[in-house]
Amino acid sequence: MPTLETELYRGGRFVADDAVYVADGDALPANALAIVSKKRYLAERIALDARAGRLGLVLETADTLDGLEGALDRFATVVLRFARYADGRPYSLAHRLRHRLGYRGELRAAGDVLQDQIVFMLRGGFDALEIAHAGTRAALRANRIVVVPTRGSAPAAQILDAAE
Amino acid sequence: MYRYDQFDRSFVAARVAEFRDQVARRLSGELTEDQFKPLRLMNGVYLQLHAYMLRIAIPYGVLSSRQLRKLAHIGRVYDRSSGHFTTRQNLQFNWVRLADIPDILAELAEVEMHAIQTSGNCIRNVTADHFAGAAADETVDPRPYAELLRQWSSLHPEFTFLPRKFKLAVTGAAVDRAAIQVHDIGLEVKRNERGEIGFAVYVGGGQGRTPMIAKKLRDFLPERDLLAYCEAILRVYNLEGRRDNKYKARIKILVHEKGLEEIAASVEAEFAAQPVATAALGEAEIARIAAYFAPPRFAALPARSAVLEDAQTEDAALCRFVSRNVSAHKAPGYGVVTVSLKPIGGIPGDATSDQMDALADIAERWSFDELRVSHAQNIVLPHVRLDDLPQVHAALAAAGLATPNDGLVTDIIACPGLDYCALANARSIPVAQEISQRFADLDRQNAIGELKLKISGCINACGHHHVGHIGILGVDRQGEEFYQITLGGAEGADCAIGELVGPGFAADKITDAVETLVETYLKLRRDPGERFLDAYRRVGLGPFQEALYADA
């Protein structure tokens, strides 16, 4: 289980989430969305691909996408973790996942996911936010997020309802 | 000039609302300083030695009279009735209160201005040739491209948290007045033999503690690929730029460490993989933006103005002003006027609110309502009829703005230094003032000729000292202000980083040292046409070192 209490925001609301982050070496849960590291996935790829349950991948801020070409259809979610919100690498990883590797599934932001950045995330191709920060969750619930429109992106009103 | 469309308006209005909310959360204590600082920086708000400082973007340096009047007004109401123009074609207010800043931003929004992305690790205000659309030597007007880049980079969701700040500059003329080779990306708009428009793309230039001259990635990038290509560069930088050390985080270090070939390969691969949607700039879009920059309706005039020439024979001050501060215009019968913000003994780049109002009036009446901010911290009236120059000169003189020193030794660039800046090691402004006073005599200045003197109060190099013909860098030596001198820097097509001449000088010796350098140059130049920089390039450091350290 994630150590911090987090909630998943997707499609304009908070939704139930059965994701479990599985430490490298631990057994995968049978009936939950099992999220593994890139290192583990690449090492155990054949076994993991053959497995029946739902599988997710988590990429740390400094990870690259090397070795993941052609593997992405397998995942129910890809989680990009923001080590610090001011480290913007996950935004470019998201772009490459979407546009260079053609990933169409759920793209989830996790880690330092805060009120003042989530609009960037939703515009940058993320469609699910795993939020630990209580103030950010409260602001979303109270509809207190200011959406600054930008050219060429979805209208402001739709941003927070990013489709699944 | 460019006018906001519905989109820009709602964008800026929402941004003001957002920042008002953030300031309220900060003042109520809901946001800590650590959480708030990056947010205020994204809105151009610094905390300096004495107050908050607000940095306002003047996109590629273009201002209308209405906008300048608003800046004058903000100066009066919220600051000490003045503002400071910077080398980045921005304006800084040095004395604002945090609690007032949302109101200031709302006032700016009324005239289509803002302070977004004037700080922080994002794409900063795009700069361009301050003579754009006016200079006789221009091949292609760079402003439409600067505007396209501005729109593209405004709140780009992918590039708001880069390893470090990112600066773009665009020029379209034979003489590079935008210093493109000391920017993260420098673009030269040009035409090929078939008349098509494209860009020479330079990457990895910069000043700061590790000055570097940019390297050329493409000689002729087709016009339509501008944004897709810049985006490819930014993506490679965002993923690969160093984040372990803030002093090694600029793209210049990445280019330096990986080498041009490897960077070029990564950028080209990224560019090739760009999604179709962002791939090409449509002709219609380029035309739509270019239409905003259509030249004003110039009158058909003879190239020479009898009115002006007559007036010049009677008025020596006018004559001096015209020969020094007026440059050739592309339209016959017009001139480009540089208004120096470097009066003798003044603070380089400062203008009072009254002066801003006077400039706005002059531009409205005699320059098609347009002004520019130059990276030399001066103001430009881009389109003045030669016939009107006597009146323009008189109006400038009445406002204390007719100093005829464009490009001369007293046209000094200086950063705020220790008088304002929290990062400074030494003061810059008093040094500039003393040198300016020492060389006050205009005959002497003109005899010396073009000499670019630039002063920074610390190694961040905001005062461009690395590219000054004479560069002065303030350092701290055991609690004392000390000044190092570099020689031979240049910022145009012949871009060069200055070389350190030797040990530094105490504050009360630096003006003497500059005078020694100038006298040495005067003695060794071949003829008055050989500028300080040319002479330095011919003889090197030697004679200057001998003169400076002879008694040591």
Added chain:
Amino acid sequence: MAARKIKFDWVAATANDLKGGEAVFRRADGSWTRTVAEAELVPGGEAGAALLARAQADHAANRVVEPVLIAVDPATRRPLSLRERIRADGPTV
């Protein structure tokens, strides 16, 4: 930063005001003043560390921003460094 400054003989706590940004100095009664001569002066070392802790509590309480200790001459009540004198007096130009 604090650790480096503690060795100074006499120190005062300075910061910037949250709302206005002005350079301010901490008085003995816990209020903040724009006049350095009114600041509480304590010997460096432990007393300095305690003063800094009080100033940091004011930062945490969102009254001032980024407090530090500065060295002050107890005879003239003027800061020792040029930077801090400029902060106290305003720009020299």
